[in-house]
Amino acid sequence: MRIATWNVNGLRARLDFIAHWLRSREPDVVGLQELKTTEDEFPHDDFRALGYHAVVHGQKSWNGVAVLSRTPAEAETRGLPGREDDGARLLQVRVAGLHFASVYCPNGKTLDHPDYAMKLAWFEALRAYLAGVDRDAAVVIGGDFNIVPAPLDAWEGEDADGSIFCTVEERSRYRAILELGLTDLFRHLYPDERKFSWWDYRGGAFHRGMGLRIDHLLGTAAVASRVRRVEIDREYRKKKDGNIASDHAPVFADLG
DNA sequence: ATGACGCCTTCCAGGCGA
Numbered sequence: 001m002r003i004a005t006w007n008v009n010g011l012r013a014r015l016d017f018i019a020h021w022l023r024s025r026e027p028d029v030v031g032l033q034e035l036k037t038t039e040d041e042f043p044h045d046d047f048r049a050l051g052y053h054a055v056v057h058g059q060k061s062w063n064g065v066a067v068l069s070r071t072p073a074e075a076e077t078r079g080l081p082g083r084e085d086d087g088a089r090l091l092q093v094r095v096a097g098l099h100f101a102s103v104y105c106p107n108g109k110t111l112d113h114p115d116y117a118m119k120l121a122w123f124e125a126l127r128a129y130l131a132g133v134d135r136d137a138a139v140v141i142g143g144d145f146n147i148v149p150a151p152l153d154a155w156e157g158e159d160a161d162g163s164i165f166c167t168v169e170e171r172s173r174y175r176a177i178l179e180l181g182l183t184d185l186f187r188h189l190y191p192d193e194r195k196f197s198w199w200d201y202r203g204g205a206f207h208r209g210m211g212l213r214i215d216h217l218l219g220t221a222a223v224a225s226r227v228r229r230v231e232i233d234r235e236y237r238k239k240k241d242g243n244i245a246s247d248h249a250p251v252f253a254d255l256g
Numbered sequence: 257a258t259g260a261c262g263c264c265t266t267c268c269a270g271g272c273g274a
Contacts, residue, residue: 009262009263009273010262010263010264012263013262013263013264014263034263034273036263036264060264060265061263061264061265061272062264062272062273107272107273107274108274109272109273109274144274146274164274165274198274200260200261200273200274201260201261201262201273202259202260202261202262203259203260203261204260205260212274214274244261244262244263246262247261247262247273247274
């Protein structure tokens with residue numbers, strides 16, 4: 001079974017590109033983020049034609065998360081409890097024997113911006129929510145965390161320490177989530193690999209290797225024990241058939 | 257120091273992303 005996460009940066013503008021990826025990689029379950037669309041505007045028919053069901057927690061213009069799946073999924077949670085006003089950023093479904101959540105964590109903007117305090121509080125609420133999931137079950141949290149776990153995950157390495165995405169406050173909150181019994185599937189399989197999932201559109205950042213690893217697939221032990229391969233799909237950070245890519249690459253994992 | 261690119265929006269300059 002292939003599971004994935006992808007911040008698509010605008011679902012309607014990315015539809016042809018997403019279809020290309022689905023046909024090529026054939027994932028079974030996909031968490032999408034940054035739909036920038038409402039559920040009413042979500043192109044369910046296009047995904048059905050591609051062989052996917054979709055559960056959507058959308059919002060006009062900003063945020064928005066969804067889960068695509070080959071087999072029908074049942075919504076379990078829409079919105080992070082207590083933090084619904086911070087945007088449509090969490091959707092958990094029951095699908096293919098998994099509890100699968102798609103999360104779009106707040107960006108924070110800058111350390112002195114009100115959104116940074118909101119980001120920290122949001123992560124504390126995410127930890128409280130995840131503390132309630134059954135850690136003996138097969139649980140996957142996939143999404144854009146907007147946190148660089150360690151210097152290895154930033155193109156600037158330790159020079160990025162203390163800047164947004166790389167502060168002690170952010171990293172300690174991310175770590176607190178892992179300490180609930182969740183494993184970063186990519187880092188679990190590849191302890192020393194330096195691969196990124198996001199590159200700025202500007203200044204040729206992608207081709208200059210100036211990226212960050214901020215999109216993560218986390219799994220409980222029941223999932224981590226099954227993982228055979230994790231790919232950060234940088235082929236799909238490139239233009240495809242003239243269509244523009246998201247600034248995030250898809251991340252997928254194969255479970256045995 | 258700034259802007260760079262691309263998406264969004266009561267349609268177009270400005271907000272936002274990371």
